[in-house]
Amino acid sequence: QVQLVESGGGLVQAGDSLRLSCVASEGTFSNFAMGWFRQAPGKEREFVATIDYSGGMKFYADSAQGRFTISRDNAKNTGYLQMNNLKPEDTAVYYCALANVLSFTRYGQTREYDYWGQGTQVTVSS
Secondary structure (H helix, E strand, C coil): CCCEEEECCEEEECCCCEEEEEEECCHHHHHCEEEEEEECCCCCCEEEEEECCCCCCEEECCCCCCCEEEEEEHHHCEEEEEECCCCHHHCEEEEEEEECCCCCCCCCCHHHCCEECCCEEEEEEC
């Protein structure tokens, strides 16, 4: 059972940046694709970005494209989400997740991911 721990969230102002981290408990991290999702109060969990096991392929939600960058360091069992030019609508709990298989058509669906972290809160004030 892989455990994931997110960190790096906080309260920032619009236009600021944050880098979220996701540390996996096991060395098999490199065998998984990794995704970031977020959930705002009263809303469904939504896809933000995903990266394949090697870091060679990345996909982003339209809302993240151009502002967020997903990356990973398999040697450290850690994934990252660099978020720039944050907006109030980015306010949410952010979750990282691992998938055994990265589907090129379903990577944005939560059911494609097998392990989830507990989330880290990001709050962006205007």
